[in-house]
Amino acid sequence: MNPNHAFWPRPTLRFVAVWRRNLRVWRKLMMPSLLGNFGEPVLYLLAFGYGFGRLVGDLDGMSYMVFIASGIICSSAMFTASFEGMYSAYTRMAEQNTWLAMLATPLTLDDIVFAEAIWAATKGLISAGAILIVASLLGLVSDLRALLALPVVFLAAFTFGSLALVITAFSRSYDFFLYYFTLAVTPMLLLSGVFFPLNELPEWVQAMALALPLAHVVEVVRPLMTGAWPTQVGWHLGVVAVYGILALIAATFLIRRRLIQ
Amino acid sequence: MIPEPAENVLKAIAIRGLRKFYDHHAVVDGIDLTIPAGEFFGLLGPNGAGKTTTLRMLLGLTPIDAGTVHVLGRPMPECEREISSRLGVVPQFDTLDPDFTVEENLLTYASYFGLSRAALGNRIDELLEQANLENRRGSRISALSGGMKRRLTLARALINEPELVILDEPTTGLDPQARHHLWRQLRALRKRGVTLVLTTHYMEEAEELCDRVAIIDAGRIIACASPAELIAAHVEPWVISLNAASARRFIADPATLPARMLEIADTWLIYTHEPGAVRAELDTAGLPHATRASNLEDVFLKLTGHDLRD
Numbered sequence: 001m002n003p004n005h006a007f008w009p010r011p012t013l014r015f016v017a018v019w020r021r022n023l024r025v026w027r028k029l030m031m032p033s034l035l036g037n038f039g040e041p042v043l044y045l046l047a048f049g050y051g052f053g054r055l056v057g058d059l060d061g062m063s064y065m066v067f068i069a070s071g072i073i074c075s076s077a078m079f080t081a082s083f084e085g086m087y088s089a090y091t092r093m094a095e096q097n098t099w100l101a102m103l104a105t106p107l108t109l110d111d112i113v114f115a116e117a118i119w120a121a122t123k124g125l126i127s128a129g130a131i132l133i134v135a136s137l138l139g140l141v142s143d144l145r146a147l148l149a150l151p152v153v154f155l156a157a158f159t160f161g162s163l164a165l166v167i168t169a170f171s172r173s174y175d176f177f178l179y180y181f182t183l184a185v186t187p188m189l190l191l192s193g194v195f196f197p198l199n200e201l202p203e204w205v206q207a208m209a210l211a212l213p214l215a216h217v218v219e220v221v222r223p224l225m226t227g228a229w230p231t232q233v234g235w236h237l238g239v240v241a242v243y244g245i246l247a248l249i250a251a252t253f254l255i256r257r258r259l260i261q
Numbered sequence: 262m263i264p265e266p267a268e269n270v271l272k273a274i275a276i277r278g279l280r281k282f283y284d285h286h287a288v289v290d291g292i293d294l295t296i297p298a299g300e301f302f303g304l305l306g307p308n309g310a311g312k313t314t315t316l317r318m319l320l321g322l323t324p325i326d327a328g329t330v331h332v333l334g335r336p337m338p339e340c341e342r343e344i345s346s347r348l349g350v351v352p353q354f355d356t357l358d359p360d361f362t363v364e365e366n367l368l369t370y371a372s373y374f375g376l377s378r379a380a381l382g383n384r385i386d387e388l389l390e391q392a393n394l395e396n397r398r399g400s401r402i403s404a405l406s407g408g409m410k411r412r413l414t415l416a417r418a419l420i421n422e423p424e425l426v427i428l429d430e431p432t433t434g435l436d437p438q439a440r441h442h443l444w445r446q447l448r449a450l451r452k453r454g455v456t457l458v459l460t461t462h463y464m465e466e467a468e469e470l471c472d473r474v475a476i477i478d479a480g481r482i483i484a485c486a487s488p489a490e491l492i493a494a495h496v497e498p499w500v501i502s503l504n505a506a507s508a509r510r511f512i513a514d515p516a517t518l519p520a521r522m523l524e525i526a527d528t529w530l531i532y533t534h535e536p537g538a539v540r541a542e543l544d545t546a547g548l549p550h551a552t553r554a555s556n557l558e559d560v561f562l563k564l565t566g567h568d569l570r571d
Contacts, residue, residue, distance in 0.1 A: 098356070098358060100356050101352070106345045108341070259322075
């Protein structure tokens with residue numbers, strides 16, 4: 001067995017070079033990218049918050065606007081990281097052969113896949129951070145505890161980015177990603193307490209939602225945004241982290257099987 | 262680290278019993294090959310002969326099923342990272358970063374080797390000058406011609422001052438001017454003591470550049486020597502070519518000619534040690550013909566046959 005191709009990913013600090021390459025490209029296209037990552041969620045926030053909020057009134061002891069702001073921070077991290085791990089990573093893997101060029105250098109596939117997951121996490125963090133700024137300008141954030149939501153969002157975006165890379169490993173075209181969005185991302189968005197509280201749903205749906213990572217992210221982020229301490233933090237973040245680590249292992253294994261053959 | 266046997270140290274590449282199977286079919290079927298440091302080596306063969314798979318195994322892009330590979334004295338794949346840091350690669354397909362300018366491409370690629378702008382010094386200027394791209398520093402990749410992209414790809418492969426450069430069909434699709442410019446750069450590298458390994462479908466390119474070539478077919482090396490040695494060993498020194506259809510009207514049986522005949526498409530190639538006798542016969546029959554010295558392409562066709570490979 002080739003020691004460099006062991007089952008477990010063994011990324012090294014060299015991954016930073018790949019991460020910085022992606023950052024450099026992003027900086028060139030920053031304006032349209034930021035607008036997409038953050039303009040759309042802000043529109044949702046304003047439209048739902050103001051439009052719907054009046055009908056709904058208070059939810060779980062907070063205004064609907066506050067409720068939805070904390071949810072949208074989580075969902076935008078999920079969407080941004082998923083997009084990055086699918087469409088953008090696929091472009092680098094299959095269209096531009098960026099990874100192939102990297103593999104001719106001292107970078108290994110483990111470094112590259114890890115860097116892509118961390119980069120997806122970074123993009124998720126950027127868009128969640130931008131929304132957090134807007135939310136605090138609108139007075140939707142209680143206190144400095146909200147800043148603690150950022151590392152949580154980073155972990156969540158790492159997990160969603162890694163899951164997206166698993167899908168990318170199987171993908172033969174961009175169209176394939178629609179399956180994942182329709183069958184996984186959108187159901188998670190609707191059933192994880194982003195737009196309405198989970199406890200309104202039948203118990204079996206709640207159980208299903210809690211088997212997926214997004215609901216756990218929302219459970220931790222929402223209290224932090226509204227001036228409370230979340231409970232069962234270890235359990236919630238543990239679920240997210242386990243998803244992320246398993247997805248990274250699977251993505252590295254599958255992408256290696258695809259490219260190194 | 263396991264100490265390497267001294268015999269591997271001065272060899273840029275040492276391959277023993279290399280094999281690769283896809284679906285129980287051997288694509289590389291027992292290759293032994295030694296390339297000394299400083300040599301310009303050509304790997305030739307029809308499509309599907311196993312050239313690219315062999316190169317991919319050298320680079321760690323394909324797992325080795327059997328045999329051993331040493332590159333720059335270090336074993337693959339155990340020392341893949343160290344080997345990669347001392348190697349330059351010009352891949353068959355364009356892998357330049359379209360989001361970056363010419364200079365950014367070099368800087369970014371250097372960062373994959375852990376080389377910062379400060380560590381590079383004026384290396385980027387030198388490489389751009391050698392590649393005739395010093396005025397294109399800020400150009401986007403999409404604005405470059407095919408020849409410029411190839412030159413940039415070679416410049417990029419040299420960013421880490423490699424001891425060995427591997428080029429997979431570097432001149433495919435280039436016009437003659439661009440090809441000659443690339444040849445000049447490759448010769449300059451050879452002069453500086455860099456080992457070069459090249460695959461190509463252009464036999465005149467291999468003959469022009471390479472100290473030694475190996476011809477691969479069906480996953481095995483079927484001949485390996487200098488181009489001149491291969492020509493002397495495998496084909497007659499002269500080739501006379503003529504139109505097959507008109508030739509057939511006058512010469513019923515080519516076996517009667519004092520020469521060996523090969524029919525490719527609608528041309529007869531007549532290989533001979535004594536072109537005078539054959540030409541006299543063709544002149545008598547009134548057949549137009551042309552004579553040239555035999556070359557590596559004739560060796561290639563003789564050894565690999567002339568059936569189409571798809």
